[in-house]
Each structure stands twice: as C-alpha cells, then as structure tokens.
Amino acid sequence: MAAFLAALPILVLLVLMVGLRWSAARSGVAAFGVALAVGILAFQFPRQVDPALTLVGGLGGVGAEATFTALTILWIIGPALGIHHLQLRTGAAEVLRAWLGQFASDPRVLALLIAWFFVLFMEGAAGFGASVALAAPFLVGAGFSPVAAVTITLVGHVVGVSFGAVGTPIVPQMASTGLSGLELARATGPYHALLGWVPLVFMVILTHRSMPETAARRSTTAVAGWTLLAFVTFTLPSTLLWALVGPELPTLAGALFGGGLFVLLLGLRSRHIPKVEGAPSSREVLRAASPYLVLVALVLATRLVPPLQDLVRSASLEWSLHGNAFSGGIELFYHPGSMLLAGFLAGTLLQRASLGTTRLVIRDATLQLLPVAVALVAMLGLARVTVHAGMTEVLALAAAGAAGGAWPFFAPMVGMLGTFVSGSATASNILFTDLQQETARALELPVDRVVGAQTFGAAVGNMICPHNVIAAGATVGLAGKEGEILRRTLGVALLYAGLGGVLALVLIG
Secondary structure: OHHHHHHHHHHHHHHHHHHOOOOHHHHHHHHHHHHHHHHHHHOOOOOOOOOOOOHHHHHHHHHHHHHHHHHHHHHHHHHHHHHHHHHHHHOHHHHHHHHHHHHOOOHHHHHHHHHHHHHHHHHHHOOOOHHHHHHHHHHHHOOOOHHHHHHHHHHHHHHHOOOHHHHHHHHHHHHHHOOOHHHHHHHHHHHHHHHOHHHHHHHHHHHHHHOOHHHHOOOOHHHHHHHHHHHHHHHHHHHHHHHHOOOOOHHHHHHHHHHHHHHHHHHHHHOOOOOOOOOOOHHHHHHHOHHHHHHHHHHHHHHHOHHHHHHHHOOEEEEEEOOOOEEEEEEOOOOHHHHHHHHHHHHHHHOOOOHHHHHHHHHHHHHHHHHHHHHHHHHHHHHHHHHHOOHHHHHHHHHHHHHHHHHHHHHHHHHHHHHHHHOOHHHHHHHHHHHHHHHHHHOOOOHHHHHHHHHHHHHHHOOOOHHHHHHHHHOOOOOOOHHHHHHHHHHHHHHHHHHHHHHHHHHHO
16 A cells, blocks of 8 residues: 555546646646655655654745755756757858758757757766757758657667766765675676667668658668667777766767767768758858867866866755755756856857847757746655655555565666655666665675666666756756656656666576
8 A cells, every 4th residue: 555655646647638638837846746645644755754843844945945955957948948049040050950960951860969969968968968958959940840859869779877977876875785886887787788779770761660651661771780880880989988987987988989980970970962052061061060069178178177076066055954955066067057058158159149149049059948947846846745755665665575586677766766866867876776775685696787777778768757858848848748748758758767677688598
C-alpha cells in the first residue's frame, strides 16, 4: 500500500500528460497537489525531514528549492531562446541552414550532424539541458517541425548524459561508494558503447518519418552507412577515454573528434556535388554561427583550463533553510546559462542586430518563458515533496524487495525513475546510489557494476523527464504540447532501459 501511495503522484502525472494530453503546467500542479496530500497524510511530511519542522516550514522549504532550481533552469532556457529568436530575426538561421545543406541534402544526415554530434558535444561540455535547448531550435531552423525537432534531440542526446557536463553525474557516486572515477566509468561505459546504436537508429527513423513522403522514398543505403559511421566515430574515442582515463571527457571528446571526422568526410563527398547557387560565404557563415562559436569557446575554456575553471567557479551563491534540510546553490559564471548569455550578447554585436531588433528578441523570449516557469515550479515542487517525504525511496525499496536476484535488470529502471522525478541524472545518482550500493551488498553483487547500471538508467531518464521536455519544447514554442513529445520518447526510453537491464544481467550475473 505504501508503494502504491508513493507512486500515485507519478501515475497521476503520466495519466494527465500522456492520456489526457494536459499541458505540463496543469499536470504538474495537479500531481504536486496529490504528492503533497499523500506526503502529509501517509508519509508524515514534513516531520519525515525534521520532527520539529512545522508544515509551514516544510512547504516553505519545498517552495524555496523548487523556485530556486526553476530559476537556474530558466537561466539556461532564457538565453537559449534569445539566441533562437536572434537567429530568426537576423536571418542567421537561414544562412546556417543553406550552408549545412551543401554537406547534407538529406535531412537524416543533417540530423546526425546536429542531433548527434552537436548535441553530444554540448552535453559533454555543459549539460544541464543546454544541449537539447540549443539543438532543437537549430533543427526547426533547418526545416523540421517543432515536435520532431524536440523529439529527435531528446533521443539523440541521451547516449552522452552518463558522462555529461565533464563527468558531473559520476562525482556524487565517487563520494558515496569510495570508488574511483575510472572504476565507475568502466562500470558505466559498456552500456552506451554496446547499446548506443539503439537511440541513434530511432533518431534516424524519427527523422525519416518527419520527411515529406516523396523524399522519404529515397534509398536508405547511404543513410545507413552514414549512421554507422556516426556511431563508430563517436563511440570509439569515447570508449578509449572511459576505459583508460575516466569519466570527464568521453562525451565531450568523442563528439568533438567524431563530429570533426564526420564533417570532413561530408566535405570530401560534397566536392562531387555541384555548388549550390547563392550559397553563403565563409564570412557570412562565421557571423551567423557566432553565438554558438562563442558558447563553445567559453565552455571549452572554463572546463578544460584549470586556472580559468577555478576562477569562474569561485563565484557561487548558496543558501539553506532549517539546518540544511532544504538548500540550493549555483556557480554563477560556471553555469551554462551565463555562457549562453555571453553567446547571445556576442551574437547581437557580431550580427549587427539593431537595438529595435534586440528588444523584439528579448520580448519574444520573455513571453515564451512565462508559462514555462509555472510548469517548472510545479514539477520541481512535485519532485522535492516526493524526495523529502521519502516516497521515492519507498518506491525503490519496494522494487528491490520484489526483484530479488533479478535486481540487475531493474537497476537501470530505478535510475530512470530518479531522473524522471528529479529532472537530473546527477540528482538521480544522488538519490539512489546508496540504495543501489546496499542492495548490491545484500544480494552479494559487485557494487561498481550495479552502480554503473544506475548511472546508465539515470541517463536514459533524461529522454523522458518532464523538465527536459519542458525546457526543449519552450525553445521552439511548444509550451502546452509536452505530452505529445513524451508519448514519442517514452517507448524508446523503455526499450533502451530494458535492453540495458538485460545487459546488466549478463555483466553482473
């Protein structure tokens, strides 16, 4: 009964979003109300947090965490929206579309460039939703529908999440288990290395289905070859890095190396294709791409140059309430939102946007942010209530008791659940690494491999967690249609996690 009650808010959320097609904001508010009622009546919230804590204090703490986290996410979405609208109003999006079209006339190959290499690069360098928020508008500018663009990027980026943001999801696991980053990387890496082709293939299939019927009839042989090449060029360097170095660079360097080689081969092939009339010059392309180039340069510099990294991370904002029962923090200049803002400002200067155009861009971005803010606060409120009331842990414990020796199969599912509820693979690892570790010891299973399955599942959850769906949808004007995106990604996520569970049974025994 306790497990059912703990699952009730999530079930309500799924029914409203997927079944009734409610918006994320409406669904989130309703599910938050259910979570709050269940937490108070059945799980002694907020006394579960602190026996001396009043209901008002507990609600204030949850509200503070939800609002603060929502603001840190909006700090990413806002500048990303600004870049998107700037690209549209200055014509830069059309310039980039025409330039990329020279290399990839087939939309499926274009999707490989943007929703695989570019997304994985940004996921490895920045994380925090910036990769999908940037790539989805890029695909819309290239002619994809907003729903297709968001779905494709959500599916494509998930392979890089385990080692995203320069290995951030692994950091809390190192502290919790005492294992080294290299040990954890070796336990996690095989899942994406052996199964990463699954989301890639689905990404190409989704692209294929979004094409006009006449274009979709073209031979798929060449596209299959490019898809295989995309998988190999990313996975090979990524595997060498997680196997020999650790968790910091597999996603970032794998995408950088693989993407460079992929573009080189596309460029060599384009020599045999007549030059497109009216194609933009190199100077026009550089100016159009300036927001992205500045962003990439800043991310690389602040992640890979230790003195600069230490400098930008030194400015932080942290807070806590009720003896650290509720807390939050942000590294102001290290946060991807700050670098996105720098990219936006550089774009306005280098693309010579007028003051009037810049005002219109800011207005358009702000209007899109308002409904998104409501949805984010509601979803995060739901997440924080379920965590602080102990409801998420009850769910996981119930699953472990029921699974027994088959726990390795379900370990990725727990990781996926954590990300779905919390909105972050790192948060999922914080929530459930201790549980996975203790379950592994109780069942006499290798701790590192069970924790690796958790990290894999946490990455898969990024494909379907409402926060990512909201953030990506907001950048292309899909607020209120998040349920449609979730229906398209849910099946892929369940398949990928299920295959990961089967692989975990083989690897763990």
